[in-house]
Amino acid sequence: MYGVGRGFASVLSGNSTIALEAGFAQYPPLMSMVRRQYPFHLIEPKWQRFWEERQSFRAWNPGETLPSEHPFARRHGLGGRLSSAEEMPPKYFILDMFPYPSGAGLHVGHPEGYTATDILARYRRARGWHVLHPMGWDAFGLPAEQYAIKTGQHPRITSKRNIATFKRQIQALGFSYDWSREVDTTDPGYFRWTQWIFLQLYNSYFDPEWNKATPIALLEDALSDAPRRESEWRGNPFLSGTHKAWIEMPPEQKYGLRRQFLDRWRLAYVAEAPVWWCEALGTVLANEDVVDGKSEVGGHPVVRRPMRQWMLRITAYAERLLADLDTIDWSPSLKDMQRNWIGRSDGAEIDFVVASSGGEASDGAPRIRVFTTRPDTLFGATYMVLSPEHKLMDEITTPAQREAVLEYKARAAAKSDLDRTDLSKEKTGVFTGGHAFNPATGERIPIWIADYVLASYGTGAIMAVPAHDTRDYEFARKFSLPIVQVVEPPAGTDWRGYVDDGVAVNSAAGDLSLNGLPTAQAKARMTEWLEAKGLGVRTVNYKLRDWLFSRQRYWGEPFPIVWRQDASGNWFHEALPESALPVLPPELDDYKPTSEGEPPLARAREWVHLGEGVRRETNTMPQWAGSCWYYLRFLDARNDAVFVSRAAERYWMGTSDGRPRSVGPESDTDASGSSCAAADAAPRPGVDLYVGGTEHAVLHLLYARFWHKVLYDLGHVSTPEPFYRLVNQGLILGEDGQKMSKSRGNVVNPDAILDEYGADAFRLYEMFMGPLQDSKPWSTKGVEGVYRFLGRVWRLFIDERSETEFEQNCAAEPRRAAEHLEAIRLSPKIEEAAPAPAQLKALHACIQKVTEDLDGLRFNTAISAMMVFVNEAMTWPNRPVPVLRDFLILLQPFAPHLAEELASRLPPAGEWGAEGLDLAYQPWPRFDPALLIEETLEIPVQVNGKLRDVVRVPVTATAPEFERAALAAPKVQPFIEGKTVKKVIVVPKKLVNIALG
RNA sequence: GCCGGUGUGGCGAAAUGGCAGACGCACGGGACUUAAAAUCCCGAGGCCUUCAACAGCCGUGCGGGUUCGAAUCCCGCCACCGGCACCA
Incomplete structure (x- = not known):
């Protein structure tokens, strides 16, 4: 496995000088040929093979029969029996963010989180949990497709090759993944279910009464003359109201509107949406794919363009996505990021009546609705601003201003969003000539148009309160509009531009006065008044937008959708039946979009045209789709009948029997008063621990939560949230303290580190660098430090004379290195003796520290505790076997290969060394506080x-x-x-x- | 601008109200060696004094506060990193 140039390197596994002669002829100078601290190059592949052959880390679903020889079955007495969820120990689902397998191979950043989760997975196994620790590939995506466009090579081939590289590199690290559950988002057996979930979204709507996703069939039923499922929706005012409206509708309109209505309510719907179009990539991009007005991939220019797109109605879930953050264990900063992204703001919508050309208010006059979070400042609203796209623009604009307004609109449309929202640019705008009445003061105020008001937020129009809003203030000053104070700031602060809370002033007219009220009460009072008069209503707005879900790409999941034409020639969409899944992408020679700007799938004429005027949808899904639910597929990865079986889902998501278990595997037998916290032993609803980078803090995590909630509403999963606990690992920087990047030339290649120091040292170093959550610079010197520590562990156990013999034998017969390894003997200082009190004390201090630190995810200090123990143990005249055994159990999660190798050499005792019980399943030692006194x-x-x-x-x-x-x-x-x-x-x-x- | 995080030796860090710098890197000295590497042992925050030691003083970004006692808690500021950014 570490085969590189290593015919030579493996010969040189000790301080042998004989080997040098053989090496010098072919290999360059001595420099890199440092003596190995221990023969990790033989040990690591040996144990990796061992785990693979025994499937040591396979996890079992309820209903499976466990082989009696499997170490997990041995440990828990479950061998040879049909397992039920009740019999099995509590689950622990520990998940990594699966990687996009890029052509560049693994990066030292990837294994940081993976090592942390592997250590915890191994620790939990030792503590008696049933651990689910899977890995897979997020393999759809743009780089493979770009490469295909350049070379004509099918992206599937690139993806397969990259996956193979990633898998080899990940396996070389000795991670205890259950590879029988490996998933690949590009595998038809996988994306078939991604498409299936899309159908769930397509066939549902968000019921405003029930506040959850509901089968669209119910809405269809309500939109029919003779409903059959009335009993299901009779109690729902929304559905019964819809039905009543249907009945009262003139028959000739009914059926034309029915489809439109249903399609407008689906969770997956089609809309003409302004999207980012990237000419160079030939695709639309989502907001998140656009950074600083350039495509995130490749940095190409992008423009805004309206296009027909699939959208997912994530906005319907805004409130639940926000509220349920309180039920999960994520870092406060991460929750904040999600909260900011969802962007709830409470306020009111207020109607302003437009003044007729004569200047009076009239009954039929149009109304402009605005959204504000500061209804208390209504008395200070001295003008209004509409976004350039506002639909009442034409009605309001006076003939005199028409030309200026049209010109301004055209200019705004030509601007990219980047220009429009650009930083501290001067505000621009044009007077429409129109006026409206301030509903509080009754005054006529001018209506302007300006691009600082966004069409996509609120109502696309605002009331401007220049005295107490920074943007309105700037605008008013530039265009000399009146500024009226309505909030009194604390003494010593200028009221002009004061935007915080204060006390209302100058705010009285007729039956309403806010004067003297603090802002919070003034808001409430004003809203009450508006509602009573029918002029406004309390409203909540969210920044969150619906999710643009289609891409004009080849390498993504095709939609399970076809288009047909109705009698009048209008196209409408229709879902394919589940039996048509998976919808495979067609084979193409050319992966570029067509010259007409159609997606690449449109090139496959036969694939697209299904006959009788039926055409397939040619968009594909975005890369997020596959990663939205992969954690669920891990629970039952090979199931062809359902995306995850009910029993597997309930067991692994911690809701077996429909209720969470309250007691963990060891808390009830915890006689020693050790650190095993009972509270920590209860299975969590959802993934117990999810570790990954902050780059996914909002999008992936929000999208996955959204899909999960839809699946929950529809009864397909049993928890409202997918990831109970989430930890973000910090970034690993280059040795220069800068972000690693090719252009800086500070990228560290894990392969090179593995060759020189081995996987155990690599793992240990990644954890020893500092706290998991922190960003920290890489130091290859630091790797040497932990590598030396592993060398000391080796020498604690091994007879140095027999190691010298081993080295000489290897030099003489490199082919028999594995046999020579077996001949290495234990140190003569190791004896089956009762440990001295000081020895026990050192051991138990170590057990305590390592246990507590692992519970708190403090890997770095756990490692230092083991260093302290080894430093002390090296000075002991004898080394009692029982102490060493316990130490190896502690070491195993961190340096599993070395620990297994040394454990296999210690004399057997009880279960220790018994056939069929790996070191990884040896019970975790408990520390005895009495020994530490x-x-x-x-x-x-x-x-x-x-x-x-x-x-x-x-x-x-x-x-x-x-x-x-x-x-x-x-x-x-x-x-x-x-x-x-x-x-x-x-x-x-x-x-x-x-x-x- | 707003939100969040971080700031401790030459470096990565530890200590989260009780001996600041555990553990490791780099460095210096010694043992082993023909020599080097590897290994083992010893030293080490700064300043002042001293042949040396002891003792002393200072020290956790800066300024203030609470406390018998502060890296840790509170208030104000500075710097760096991350996120959001005309969201009414």
């Missing part, structure tokens, strides 16, 4: 908070004894002589502080 303690003595001396006192000492010892401490004397002791603070077993007067 010191007889005497070193207590620091402070005078006025400054350390002056240290005294030794028995653990049993009482507070007065502490005090006496402290006051008698020799080095304290000069500081207290001749002074009055005001107070002595005794913190038992910790410290004494003498405060002087």
Whole structure:
């Protein structure tokens, strides 16, 4: 496996000099030929093969029969039986964000999270959990397609090759994935279910009464003359109201409107949406694919263009996506990012009546509806602004202003969104000539058009309160519009441009006065008044937009949709039946869009045209689609009948029996009072731990949550949230402290590190660098440090003489290296003796620290605790076997290959070494707090908070004894002589502080 | 501009109200060696004094506060990183 040039390297596995002669002829100078700390090049492939052959890390679904020889079955006494969810230990689902297998291969950033989760997966197995730890490939995507356009090579081939590289690299790290559950989003057996989920969305609508996704069949039923499912929707005012409207509709209109109505309500719908079109890539891009006005991939220019697109109605879930953040264990900053993205704001919609040309209000006059979060400032609204796209524009614009307005509209349309929203640009706008009445003051105020008002947010129109809104203030000053104060700021602050809360002033007319009310109350009062008068209504707005779900690409999931024409020649869409899945993409020679700008799939004429005027949809789904639900497929990856079986879903998502279990595997047998927290032992609803980078903080995680909720509403999954706990790993920077990038030339290739130091050292270093969540720079020197530590562990166990023999034998017969490895003997210092108290103490301190640190995800300090233990153990005259055994169990999650190798050499005892129980399944040792108790303690003595001396006192000492010892401490004397002791603070077993007067 | 995070030796870091710098890197000295590598042992925050040691003083981005005691808690500022950004 580490075969590179290593005919030679493997010969040189020790401090042998004989090997050099063979090597020198072919290989360049000595430099890289440092002595290996231990023969990891033989050990690591050996154990990887062992785990693979035994399927050591396979997880089992309820209903499967466990082979009696499998280590998990052995450990839990489940061998040879049909397993049920009740019999199996509680699950622990630990998930990595699966990678996009790029051509560049693995990056040192990938294994950081993967190592962390692997350590925890192994730790949980040792603690008795049933661990699900899978891996797969997010393999649809643009790079493979771009490569195909350039070379004509099918993206499937590129993807397969990249997956093979990624898999080889990941497996070389010894991760304990259950490879029998591997998924690949480009596999028809997988994307068939992605398409199936799309059909679920297509065939559902969001019911405003029930606040959840509901089969569209129910809405169809309500839109029929003789409903058959009335009993299901009678209690639902929305559906019964819809039905009533249907019945009252003139028959000649009914059937034309029916399809339109249904299609408008679907969770997956078609809309003419302004989208980012990238000429160079020949596709539309979602907002998230566009960074600073350029395509995220390749940095090509993009323009805004209206196109027919598939959309997903994620906005319907805005409130639930927001509210349910409170039920999951994510970092506050991550939740904040999601909250900001959803962007809830509470306010009111207010109608402004447009003044007729004569200047009076009339009944039939059009109304402009605005959204504001500050209804309390309505008295200060001195003008209005419409977005350039506003639909009432023509009605409002006076003939005199028409030309200017049209010109402004044209200019705004030509601008990209980047230009429009660009930073601190001067505000622009044009007066429409029209006026409206401020509903509070009754005053006639001018209506302007300006592109600082966005058509896509709120109502696309605002009331401008220049005194208390930064943007309106700038605009008003530029165009000399009146500015009226209506909020009194705290003393000393200028009211002009004051946007925070204050007290309402100048806000009274007729039966309404807000004067003197603090902002919060003024808002409430104003809203009440507006609602009572029918002029406005309390409203909640979200920044979140519906999800643009189609791409004009080849390498993505085709939609399971066809188009037909109705009698009047209009096209309408229709879902394919489930039996038509998977819809495979056609084979093409050319992956570019057509010259007419149609997606590449349109090139496949036979594929597109199904006869009788039926055409397939030629868009494909975005890359997010496959990653939206892959964690569910892992639960039952080979099931051809359903996307995940009910039993597997309930077991692994922690809702077996429809209720979460309350007790973990070990909490009830926890006799030692060790750190095994009972609270932590309960299975979580959903993925127990999901680890990945912050780059997916909003999009992937929001989209996946959305799909999950839809599936939950439709009864396909049993939890409202997919990922119970989520941790973002930090970025690994280059050695120069900069972000790793090819252009900086600071990219570290994991293969090179593995060759030189081995997988165990690599894993250990990635965890030793610092806290998982922090960004931190790579240091190859640092790898050497942990590598030396592993060498010390090796020498703690191994007889150095027999290692020298091993090296010589390998030099002589490199082909028999594996046999020579087996001949290495244990150190003579290792004996089956009862450990001395000091030895037990060192071990148990280590157990405690490693256990607690793993529970808290503090890998770096857990490793340092093991270093401390080994440093001490190296000085012992003898090395008792029981102590070493426990230590290896602690080491196993971090450096599994070395730990297994050393464990296999220790003498058997009980289950230890028994056929069929891997080290990975040995029960985690519990520490005995009694062993850690010191007889005497070193207590620091402070005078006025400054350390002056240290005294030794028995653990049993009482507070007065502490005090006496402290006051008698020799080095304290000069500081207290001749002074009055005001107070002595005794913190038992910790410290004494003498405060002087 | 708004939101979040971080700031500790030459470097990665530890300590989250109680001995600042565990562990590791780099560095210096020693042992082993013909020599080097590897390994093992020892040293090490800064300043001042001293032959040396002891002792002393300063020290966790900056300024203030709470406390017997602050890297840790509170207030104000600065710098860097990440996210959002005309969202009314």
